[in-house]
Amino acid sequence: MSDNQPLLRLSGVSFRHAHAAPILNDINLALHPGERVGLMGAIGSGKTTLLHLIVGLLTPHSGQIDILDKPRREERDFWEVRERVGLLFQDPDDQLFCATVQEDVAFGPLNQGKCREEAHQAVHKALALVGMDGLEDRITHHLSGGEKRLVSLATLLAMEPDVLLLDEPENGLDPPSYERIRSLLLSLPQAMIIVSHNAAFLQTVTTRRLRLVEGKVAGAEP
Amino acid sequence: MHITEGVAPASVAAAGALLTAGGVAMGLRAMKDEQIPRAALMSAAIFAASLVIRLPLGPSSVHPVLNGLAGLLLGWAAVPAFLVALFLEALLFQFGGITTLGLNTITMAAPAVVCYAIFNRPLRRCRQKNTAFLLGMAAGVTALLLSFALWAAVLVLSGKSLIVIVKLALIPHLAITAMEGLFTGFVVSFLFKVYPGVFDLPLTREGGVAP
Amino acid sequence: MSCTTHFAGHTVIHRLDPRPRIVATLLFAVFIALDNPYPVLATGLGVGIVLAMLARLPARPLARRLLHINLFMALLFLTLPTTTPGEPAFSIFSLPFSRVGLHLAAMITLKANAIVLAFTALLGTVELSALGHALQHLRVPDRLIHLFLFTLRYLDVIHHAYEDLLRAMKARGFRPRMDLHTYRSYGSLMAMLLVRSLERAERVMDAMKCRGFKGRFLTYRPFDFHRRDAVFCLVATIVLCLCASLRWALPGGPQ
Numbered sequence: 001m002s003d004n005q006p007l008l009r010l011s012g013v014s015f016r017h018a019h020a021a022p023i024l025n026d027i028n029l030a031l032h033p034g035e036r037v038g039l040m041g042a043i044g045s046g047k048t049t050l051l052h053l054i055v056g057l058l059t060p061h062s063g064q065i066d067i068l069d070k071p072r073r074e075e076r077d078f079w080e081v082r083e084r085v086g087l088l089f090q091d092p093d094d095q096l097f098c099a100t101v102q103e104d105v106a107f108g109p110l111n112q113g114k115c116r117e118e119a120h121q122a123v124h125k126a127l128a129l130v131g132m133d134g135l136e137d138r139i140t141h142h143l144s145g146g147e148k149r150l151v152s153l154a155t156l157l158a159m160e161p162d163v164l165l166l167d168e169p170e171n172g173l174d175p176p177s178y179e180r181i182r183s184l185l186l187s188l189p190q191a192m193i194i195v196s197h198n199a200a201f202l203q204t205v206t207t208r209r210l211r212l213v214e215g216k217v218a219g220a221e222p
Numbered sequence: 223m224h225i226t227e228g229v230a231p232a233s234v235a236a237a238g239a240l241l242t243a244g245g246v247a248m249g250l251r252a253m254k255d256e257q258i259p260r261a262a263l264m265s266a267a268i269f270a271a272s273l274v275i276r277l278p279l280g281p282s283s284v285h286p287v288l289n290g291l292a293g294l295l296l297g298w299a300a301v302p303a304f305l306v307a308l309f310l311e312a313l314l315f316q317f318g319g320i321t322t323l324g325l326n327t328i329t330m331a332a333p334a335v336v337c338y339a340i341f342n343r344p345l346r347r348c349r350q351k352n353t354a355f356l357l358g359m360a361a362g363v364t365a366l367l368l369s370f371a372l373w374a375a376v377l378v379l380s381g382k383s384l385i386v387i388v389k390l391a392l393i394p395h396l397a398i399t400a401m402e403g404l405f406t407g408f409v410v411s412f413l414f415k416v417y418p419g420v421f422d423l424p425l426t427r428e429g430g431v432a433p
Numbered sequence: 434m435s436c437t438t439h440f441a442g443h444t445v446i447h448r449l450d451p452r453p454r455i456v457a458t459l460l461f462a463v464f465i466a467l468d469n470p471y472p473v474l475a476t477g478l479g480v481g482i483v484l485a486m487l488a489r490l491p492a493r494p495l496a497r498r499l500l501h502i503n504l505f506m507a508l509l510f511l512t513l514p515t516t517t518p519g520e521p522a523f524s525i526f527s528l529p530f531s532r533v534g535l536h537l538a539a540m541i542t543l544k545a546n547a548i549v550l551a552f553t554a555l556l557g558t559v560e561l562s563a564l565g566h567a568l569q570h571l572r573v574p575d576r577l578i579h580l581f582l583f584t585l586r587y588l589d590v591i592h593h594a595y596e597d598l599l600r601a602m603k604a605r606g607f608r609p610r611m612d613l614h615t616y617r618s619y620g621s622l623m624a625m626l627l628v629r630s631l632e633r634a635e636r637v638m639d640a641m642k643c644r645g646f647k648g649r650f651l652t653y654r655p656f657d658f659h660r661r662d663a664v665f666c667l668v669a670t671i672v673l674c675l676c677a678s679l680r681w682a683l684p685g686g687p688q
Binding site: 227258267276305307381 | 437439458459462463465466467468498501502505508509512513516517534537540541542543544545548549552553556557561564574576577579580581582583584585586587588591592595609610611613615616617619620621622623624625626627628630631633634637638641646648649650
C-alpha cells in the first residue's frame with residue numbers, strides 16, 4: 001500500500017433509519033496514513049453514525065465504503081476491518097464489559113486467534129503504551145473515569161490497529177486525564193478520526209478538521 | 223421467602239439441586255453466546271430492582287420479587303438467571319444459602335417459566351394497554367402464588383412441624399402477592415407502550431451477529 | 434458505592450487458591466446438612482468459627498448476617514417446640530415445649546450457623562469475578578459463567594441508573610406513599626431501567642463485535658496452585674474425615 005492510497009474512503013455514502021429523514025447524505029471522505037482528522041458537528045448530526053458505518057455496525061443506505069483497498073459490504077467483510085480499525089465508544093462502561101482490566105484488554109487479541117501467552121504480552125504492551133501498566137488485576141468498574149478511558153484505548157491498541165476511530169475521547173475528563181489523553185493521541189502513529197465538540201482539543205491534536213452540517217461534510221475548518 | 227441454610231434435609235435439597243440443574247441446562251440451551259449480554263443485563267436490572275425498590279405497604283414496605291416479569295422477558299433463561307442472582311444473594315447478604323441454592327432457584331424460577339408459557343404469547347398478540355396491564359398483573363400474581371406453594375411444599379417435606387411457619391406466612395404473603403400483581407401490571411403496560419418488541423426477545427434465536 | 438464487594442483482606446485464607454476453597458466449602462456444607470449427632474454439629478460450628486477467625490471477618494457485617502439467620506432460628510425455637518407433639522421438656526405459662534421440637538430447632542440452628550460461617554469465611558472472601566473464573570476451572574458451563582460475570586459487571590452500573598432515575602422523580606416532587614400513583618411510578622421506573630439495560634446490551638454487543646467477537650466467548654484467567662494450597666487441601670481432607678468418622682462412630686449416627 002503506497003502512502004498516497006487512503007486507508008479508508010467513503011464515496012457517496014448515505015444513511016437513514018427506517019421511515020426517517022436521512023442522517024448522512026452523500027458523504028465523501030478519505031483518511032490517509034498519518035492523518036488525524038477532527039470531526040465536529042451538532043448533537044444528532046451523525047458523527048457517531050459515521051463511525052459506526054465505517055466498522056459495519058450500521059449498513060449504508062447507498063454509497064460505497066472502501067477500507068484497506070477493498071470494498072466492504074457484508075458483515076463478513078467487516079470482520080477484518082474490525083481487527084484493523086479500532087473504535088473507541090463514548091461510554092467506557094459499554095466498552096469495558098469484562099470483570100478485570102487484564103481480561104478486557106485480552107478479549108480482542110484472543111478473538112484474533114492469539115494464544116494465551118501472546119495475548120498476555122499484547123495486554124502488557126498495550127497497557128504500558130497508555131501508561132496503565134500494573135493495573136492488570138484491577139476490577140474495571142472500580143476504575144476512575146480517566147482510567148476507564150485509557151484502558152478502553154488500550155483494549156483497541158492491543159489489537160494493533162492501523163486506524164483509530166475515537167468518539168469524544170476527551171469528554172468528561174478532569175484536567176490531568178485530559179492532558180494525558182491529549183499527549184497520548186499525539187504520540188500514537190495510527191491514522192485517526194476524532195469526534196469531539198471541543199474545538200480547542202481538536203485544534204491541538206488533529207491535522208485537519210471537518211464539520212458535519214445537515215448530513216454533509218461542510219468543508220475544512222481552520 | 224428464601225429457604226434458609228440447614229432447614230431442608232439432604233434428600234429434599236438434593237432433589238432441588240437436580241431439578242435446578244435440569245432447568246439450567248434447558249435455559250442455557252435456549253441461549254446463544256451473543257444473547258448472554260442481553261440476558262445478563264435484563265436479569266441484573268431485575269435483580270437490582272428487587273433489592274432496592276421498596277413498595278410501601280401499610281406501615282412497612284416490601285421488595286418486589288419480579289419472577290413473573292423475569293419469566294415474561296427471559297423465558298427459560300430465567301432459570302440460570304435466578305441461579306446467578308440467588309448465588310450472589312447468598313454470597314453478599316446471606317439470603318438463602320449454598321446448600322439450599324437449588325431449592326431456592328426452583329422456588330423462584332419454575333413459576334417464572336410457567337408464566338412465560340401461559341402469558342408470553344397472549345402478551346405478544348395483545349393490542350391494548352389495559353389488556354397488557356391485566357396480563358402482567360396475572361403473571362405477577364400467578365408467579366408469587368406458585369412460589370409460595372413451592373416454598374410451602376419444601377418446608378412441609380422438610381418436616382411436618384414446619385407447617386406452622388407456612389401458616390404464619392400465609393396472610394403477609396397474600397398482601398405481598400397483591401402488591402406484586404399491581405407492580406408487575408404497571409411495568410408490563412409501560413413496556414408495552416414504549417418497547418413492545420421486548421416480549422418477543424425470549425424467542426429471538428439470533429443476536430446481532432450474522433451467521 | 435458498590436453493592437458487589439466481598440470481604441477483602443490479606444489473611445492466609447484470602448491468599449489461598451479459590452478452587453480448592455470452593456470444593457472444600459461444598460463438601461463441608463453438604464456433609465453438615467446431613468443428619469448429624471450433636472458432637473459432629475458442634476465440631477462443624479467450631480470449624481466455622483476457626484475459619485471466620487482465620488479470615489479475620491469484620492465483626493459488624495458478620496454479626497448482621499448471623500443475626501439475619503438467627504432471627505429465623507428464634508422463630509423456629511418459638512414455634513417448633515410448641516407445635517410438635519411429644520414429651521414436654523418444660524412449659525411456660527402452661528404452654529408445653531416438647532423435647533422433639535427443641536431438638537429439631539437446635540439441630541437446624543447449629544447446621545445453619547456452621548455452614549454460614551464456613552461459607553462466608555472461605556467463599557465470601559474471594560473477589561467475585563475471580564470466583565466466577567474459579568468455577569469455570571471447575572467445569573461449570575461457560576455460558577453460566579459468562580452470565581454470572583456480565584451480571585456482576587453491570588449490577589453497579591444499573592444501580593447507578595436506578596438512583597439517577599429516582600433522583601429525577603424526587604426532584605419533581607415524588608414521594609412514595611401507599612397508593613396507585615406510587616406503584617405506577619415505580620412501575621415506569623422499573624420499565625425505564627429495563628429499556629436502558631436493553632439499549633446498553635446493544636452497545637455492549639457492538640463493542641464486542643468491534644473487538645472481533647464472532648459468536649464465541651474466549652475469556653480465561655489463570656490461577657496458581659501453591660504449596661499452601663496443597664496444605665489447605667490436606668487439612669480440609671483430614672477435618673472432613675474426622676467429622677465423618679465421628680459421625681459413624683457415635684451412637685445416634687447412622688448404623
